[in-house]
Amino acid sequence: MYRIESLLSARLFISPKLVGNRIFFISNLSGHLSLYAMDHGGSVPEPLLPPQIALQNPHLIGGEPYFVFPDSGKILVMIDRDGDENYQPMIIPLDGGFPEPAFEGFFEGTRVHLGECDAENKIVYLIAESRASEAITTYQGNLSTGELVKLAETPWGTYPNGHTADHRRVLLMEGYTFGDSVLFLWERGKTNRVLMGKPILDRAEGEQVPLYGFSSMNFTSDEKSALCLTSFFKDTYSPAELDLNATQDLHPVEVNGLKHSGVGEMTGIYGLEGARFALDYNIDGVSWLYEAEYDAERKEFDVKHVLVGEGTLANGMLESFYYDKPGDRFILSFSSATSPTQIYSIEGQERNLIIRHTREKVLGIPQDLLSDGEDASYTSYDGTRISARLYLPAKELGFTGSRPLVYYVHGGPQGQERPDFAWFSMPLIQYLTLNGFAVFVPNVRGSTGYGMRYTKQVDHDWGGYDRLDHVEAMKILEKDKRVDVHRAGVVGRSYGGYMTLTLAARHPELWKGAVDMFGPFDLITFSERIPETWKPYFRIALGDPVTDADFLKERSPRTHIEQITCPLLVIQGKNDPRVVERESHDLVEYLRSIGKQVDYLMFENEGHDVLKYENRVRCYTEITEFFKKTLQP
Numbered sequence: 329m330y331r332i333e334s335l336l337s338a339r340l341f342i343s344p345k346l347v348g349n350r351i352f353f354i355s356n357l358s359g360h361l362s363l364y365a366m367d368h369g370g371s372v373p374e375p376l377l378p379p380q381i382a383l384q385n386p387h388l389i390g391g392e393p394y395f396v397f398p399d400s401g402k403i404l405v406m407i408d409r410d411g412d413e414n415y416q417p418m419i420i421p422l423d424g425g426f427p428e429p430a431f432e433g434f435f436e437g438t439r440v441h442l443g444e445c446d447a448e449n450k451i452v453y454l455i456a457e458s459r460a461s462e463a464i465t466t467y468q469g470n471l472s473t474g475e476l477v478k479l480a481e482t483p484w485g486t487y488p489n490g491h492t493a494d495h496r497r498v499l500l501m502e503g504y505t506f507g508d509s510v511l512f513l514w515e516r517g518k519t520n521r522v523l524m525g526k527p528i529l530d531r532a533e534g535e536q537v538p539l540y541g542f543s544s545m546n547f548t549s550d551e552k553s554a555l556c557l558t559s560f561f562k563d564t565y566s567p568a569e570l571d572l573n574a575t576q577d578l579h580p581v582e583v584n585g586l587k588h589s590g591v592g593e594m595t596g597i598y599g600l601e602g603a604r605f606a607l608d609y610n611i612d613g614v615s616w617l618y619e620a621e622y623d624a625e626r627k628e629f630d631v632k633h634v635l636v637g638e639g640t641l642a643n644g645m646l647e648s649f650y651y652d653k654p655g656d657r658f659i660l661s662f663s664s665a666t667s668p669t670q671i672y673s674i675e676g677q678e679r680n681l682i683i684r685h686t687r688e689k690v691l692g693i694p695q696d697l698l699s700d701g702e703d704a705s706y707t708s709y710d711g712t713r714i715s716a717r718l719y720l721p722a723k724e725l726g727f728t729g730s731r732p733l734v735y736y737v738h739g740g741p742q743g744q745e746r747p748d749f750a751w752f753s754m755p756l757i758q759y760l761t762l763n764g765f766a767v768f769v770p771n772v773r774g775s776t777g778y779g780m781r782y783t784k785q786v787d788h789d790w791g792g793y794d795r796l797d798h799v800e801a802m803k804i805l806e807k808d809k810r811v812d813v814h815r816a817g818v819v820g821r822s823y824g825g826y827m828t829l830t831l832a833a834r835h836p837e838l839w840k841g842a843v844d845m846f847g848p849f850d851l852i853t854f855s856e857r858i859p860e861t862w863k864p865y866f867r868i869a870l871g872d873p874v875t876d877a878d879f880l881k882e883r884s885p886r887t888h889i890e891q892i893t894c895p896l897l898v899i900q901g902k903n904d905p906r907v908v909e910r911e912s913h914d915l916v917e918y919l920r921s922i923g924k925q926v927d928y929l930m931f932e933n934e935g936h937d938v939l940k941y942e943n944r945v946r947c948y949t950e951i952t953e954f955f956k957k958t959l960q961p
């Protein structure tokens with residue numbers, strides 16, 4: 329008999345930053361996420377925020393969760409209220425304290441994201457979403473003077489992505505849907521100029537434009553061009569150099585000396601110092617990070633060191649890393665399917681000094697009783713390769729016979745399930761295998777991690793071809809004697825919750841139980857209830873609730889839900905701004921009105937996640953007990 333408390337005793341150690349002799353990090357040491365600091369070399373972590381403040385999961389924030397400004401003796405930290413995602417930039421002293429609004433409360437009433445920060449010049453970039461209209465405004469802020477300069481305001485939002493050393497020129501990216509973006513140059517005192525792409529308002533009705541998939545913009549040392557990541561030359565993304573004195577002038581850049589092989593994407597280029605960069609890759613979910621030097625003449629990167637991907641830091645996921653320029657060191661958070669998040673620093677000129685700063689463990693359960701998972705990729709109905717993993721109970725647990733199946737669907741939809749102990753799903757997967765279940769985790773079309781074309785396939789097709797990939801997976805799993813597909817349950821959060829409802833309603837013969845965590849039930853009401861600033865994106869990526877009403881109705885779980893035959897458990901956070909509580913409430917009320925079996929678990933102090941310790945214990949326990957009851961392991 330294993331307890332969920334064993335898995336949850338492994339606390340999160342994420343978003344570390346190394347400043348002088350101090351390691352700053354976010355952790356749930358107290359039962360909810362907060363900000364801490366400890367000495368490099370070891371000391372008892374000190375809380376930097378009062379105990380009643382709970383931070384959001386950095387993965388959901390979209391931008392920096394906090395930033396340290398040592399010379400000003402300040403930390404800028406993004407704080408919401410119990411998951412409502414109305415983040416406000418707040419200031420605390422370097423050694424902690426009660427947060428005060430930054431910029432004299434200028435951002436009150438908006439939802440703010442913290443973009444790039446420059447500790448030396450005390451410059452920050454902030455993106456403020458209106459809570460009343462479709463307007464997103466981008467600012468450059470000076471923490472020393474309190475000055476705020478407006479860089480742009482659009483319904484789509486522009487995200488600062490690279491700046492010159494003096495911050496007089498900034499690259500702004502306006503994104504419409506995944507990969508479809510336009511790059512602007514902001515220059516102090518001048519009108520914003522398009523560098524790459526065609527702004528949406530200049531496009532003819534139905535006009536097809538090239539997808540650039542831009543990210544990771546970095547000005548080169550001479551500031552005449554920018555290095556960036558793009559899908560323009562390679563579907564799985566590659567570096568390119570953009571001439572800033574011209575328009576639409578992009579050149580491919582090679583990378584020499586990579587050590588990994590396999591299917592995946594390049595995911596980031598980060599300027600370290602001068603011509604030195606960190607290059608980030610995601611190879612079938614596993615992280616690789618290299619240190620490389622850029623040769624501007626040859627337009628090539630030469631890898632100097634493997635930072636993540638080999639040795640201690642192999643076969644797992646890099647949650648985040650931070651480069652400490654004065655100390656020429658890296659600090660990072662890394663986890664795998666069977667090992668919780670740990671903070672490591674990589675030091676020394678040869679990058680061969682790897683120091684582990686935490687000793688988190690799953691309490692009382694040997695690591696070999698956890699499941700590494702195995703590759704279970706398959707070919708779908710139209711020949712598309714679908715990446716997937718199958719987590720089976722460890723042999724030592726002594727389960728015999730074919731195992732009942734829990735089918736886990738990730739969210740986004742443009743997300744990816746990775747060997748990531750920091751994310752909600754991994755403790756659940758491990759707890760389920762400890763209880764005798766097989767857990768199947770696919771990354772169907774629409775997921776990130778397998779190239780731009782793969783990811784784009786779910787745009788304006790929610791519950792379409794991706795649904796059929798799931799149905800196909802169930803046919804393939806039927807042939808695996810280790811798995812009993814006749815005792816199968818489905819679970820997912822957010823878009824995964826939507827897909828859970830869709831699969832349970834449209835393919836009722838496949839399931840004996842379903843758990844929907846905050847999934848949209850009715851795509852029209854869902855679209856009307858999301859924050860105003862998200863509506864322009866969802867009108868394209870999902871469908872327009874006015875002009876595409878018939879399509880959205882056909883793709884809504886509400887339209888098919890009467891066909892559901894298995895029991896359903898619905899889980900929801902009261903403060904969720906993305907899929908509001910009303911959406912799950914409507915689902916539960918409707919199912920009860922037609923006599924279907926449904927349980928409702930609603931957390932008063934959660935948003936689009938389940939983050940607080942007591943809630944996590946309850947959530948994982950209820951999901952597992954539900955599947956024990958319905959699938960009989």
Ligand SMILES: CSCC[C@H](NC=O)C(=O)N[C@@H](CC(C)C)C(=O)N[C@@H](Cc1ccccc1)C(=O)O
Nearest residue numbers: 739740741742743821822823824862865906907936
């Ligand atoms: C500018 S809108 C981005 C919305 C974001 N989707 C990103 O691709 C998102 O919040 N998706 C939700 C579903 C939606 C509200 C119906 C979602 O599935 N959330 C996931 C978390 C996640 C967020 C972003 C990217 C991947 C996963 C979840 O909570 O599991």
